[in-house]
Amino acid sequence: MKKLEERLLCYRINLHMNQDHVWIEGKEQDIRKAIHEIILETHNLNALGEIGIELDEFDKYFLDKQLALLEETIGETINYPYDITLYTHIYMLLKRYREGDVAYLKRQEPLEFDELQLLDTNRRLANVARQIKGNIESYLNLELSEMEEFFIFQNLYSINIQERESSNVDKSLAELISNQLITSFFNISDKSLLPSCRSLYEDIYQHTLPMLSRLRSGITVENNLLEEEKVEYRDTFYNLKAIISEINKELTFETKINEEEIGYLTLYFEKYKLSKNKAKNVLLVCSTGIGTSELLKIRLEKNVQNINIVATMSQRQMKNNKAFLDENIDLILSTLRVPLNSVNLPVLTISPLLTSQDIQKINYMIKET
Template structure:
């Protein structure tokens, strides 16, 4: 099998029900492809060729929308360990990229298991622009993946992983104008403000206000961090967090900031 000029070798792993869960449509497509090839060649193609095609489609991130709901324990463990170690070595909190990285990690692991190699046309540019980050991710990956009986990702894969961490760094370097809304007392509001500022030093906290202050203007504010649901009349992106601003809340905020900057870059 050839893909974009790169030779691809697939190991003959038997597909189990757990592999197909949430990806039934892809497996049905694979079976139909085998049927069509048999008809075209006028000879029987072994049914287990559908397994090979299925593995290749999953490894190529076809059916990506279904991945979020079917993240395996192995993917979550590898992703969390990778993010934790890279965060420690870089002195930067990357917890906000975990969800998106998990969606990338699922097909990456499939590629490693099936000896599928992909080409990264941006590799040299990534290595030049984010040299330290690339090297740290490569070093950490060499420790993390073998722990799960997986081969180390090659430089092409490391390059793609680096882009997720690089996006988080770029987002953190940009100033974000924030309003904090809190329905409780001044003490709680001030505690939330301090916690937010400590975790996100690039946030410019414009004001701390009571819940659903309709004077908040989208032209002046990028994000509202609130402990209560924000009124639909306020046309500003918002997230709801706990007043204690837990790690889960920090992930929610970071994902929202990444989303905001992605939309701005598209425009």
């Protein structure tokens, strides 16, 4: 229990116990981080065991320190299976030197020009390789061949490139999945046709990106609200489940998107539905952005419910504030009889005097968007 207590303190988690119970206290994000890292660690040890490598406590600690050194240098977490590549290389290096099996070094040719150039253009990784070589020499209390430094560098360079490629692939895949979920769920050809879709897209994308990393590592999440979500949001859940079933067929990961993940995605879609029932953020567009627009604003607030008039702009001002409109506006009401092609938002042309017919059209538009 003492070792467990020390381990948990690394995550700012306190272990408590009495005669009947054992429990922990800490922030939720710290507890989640501890669970995630311990699962990854167990997964890594199992993966090493599958290829015949059994680490003692001292070697494991040493290998972890070298991985942490690399992660600190490049500013990124090295996930499975790239961490296993480094573990395996250093472990085999330790094993060969302990057993005196280093005759292969005599057959190595000096570094070629392109290899030296690769070292020179990747000084950060080259310096880490030198540090790791020095750490191994101190750990084994013997001197390594200079060639070992380059062999370590080759592994670090390969891991860094593969990890970045994997990250880029996951980002592209997260975009595709997020787009497919939205377009399939709402039966539209492009997500831009969905009013105020940015918040929904961001929610789905920010969930999907780490989800792909979990699937790649064979990690599944728990969802304690799953059964309630199936009942409360039945239509949304099973609609998404059907869409995910098609997406899973295309994924090459052994671990697929499960119902727990679908449950979390369901909440994002329900959140979007609720937001659409709130007051609509409206932009007024007039010839100059002032004048009659103030009178129109007063009449709108008096005669139309569920609208929030965010701003009044001229057509020119609107063109110069496209990012603001995309983020904050649901509907544009314009007194100009000209097309507003510079935005991808619903636009309704109305009279500056706001007729009863205008009010009917606005109410209908608000209901539809």
